[in-house]
Amino acid sequence: MPSTKSLLEQMHAMGNKITLFGESAGAQSKLLHYGTSGMRSFFQAAIIQSSPMSFPFRTYLEYITRTVLLAEQLKCGVSDIACFRKVSYQDIITAQLVVVEHFPPDQVNDQRPLLARLFTQWTFTCSSRLFARKAPIAYTHVFTYPPITNGASNSSVFQGHVCHGDELYFLFEALRANLTAAGRRLSSNFANYWTNYAKSQDLNQPIQVPLIWPRFHNDVMKYLCFQDPIETMDNYFKDDCDFCDKIGY
Structure with a gap:
């Protein structure tokens, strides 16, 4: 980043107007830049898109330890054996069931929709809401427009659904020529907001732009919803996110 800033300044660009952008793992990288005080002087703003913020940065040992999630629920360190020994078996059972109680299985064989909802809320939606609450200025959005690319992408299995990365x-x-008229309109507006x-x-x-994108505030949490037409919504999945905030990330 220091060399990039210097190069831009030499090219008579405005080094203090650098905007970082990343999606998914790239968004995690930008999140680290944003949260590192020593880097903040090299850019002014960041677009953090679809970042799996609830995925903590762990050591290799922590990643391969199957007790990590249980330890988080029990408020114990992964290697804190003394803490585990103090916990009753009832607390262990409760820690394992707390998520199931909020997301009870449907009375059908296919639980994929429920798992997709649980994973999406905890990994992306709710952890991003928590981050937005702590940021001095934040704008939040959701992308709910299922891509219709007239066969240009291998997405037939997910027809009618939006998957991670579809907004790209x-x-x-990228596939403008293959999009419907509504898709091309949405694509242009999406690119214009980012530009x-x-x-x-x-x-x-x-x-x-077709609609004013409101700032995110803790009292009324407004999101811009990218669909056709674009609209704003309040308190997106609030109950699920209040629950996720309670159990932690």
């Missing part, structure tokens, strides 16, 4: 088709206008933010740190200008 629209943001970078505005990179240029001015204001999502709503200078390029005209």
Whole structure:
């Protein structure tokens, strides 16, 4: 980053207007930059898109230890044997069942929709909400438009659903020729919001956008919902996220 900033300044660019952008693992990288005080002077804003914020940065030993999730529920360190020995078997059972109680299995054989909801809320939606609450200025969004690419992508199995990374088709206008008219309209608007933010740190200008993107506030948590048409929504999955905040990430 220091060399990038210096290069941009030499090219008469505005080094203090650098906007970082990343999606998924790239978003995790930008999250580290944002949270590292020594890096904050090298950029002014960041777009953190679909970051799995609930995935902690662990050592190799912690990753291969099957007791990590249980330890988090019991408020014990992974290697704190004394803490585990103090916990009753009732507490262990409760820790294992707390998630199942909030997300009870459906009375059908296929539990994939329930698992997808649980995983998505804990991994992306709710941990991002917690981050937005702590950020001095934040704008949040959800992408709910299932991609229809007329056979240009291998997504027939997920017809009618939005999967992690699907929004990239629209943001970078990669399959624009294969999108429907509604998809092309959404793609242009998506790219315009991001371009505005990179240029001015204001999502709503200078390029005209169809709807004002409101700032995120703790009292009324507003999201911009990318669908057709684009709209705003309040308190997205609030009950699920309140639960996830309670059990921790």
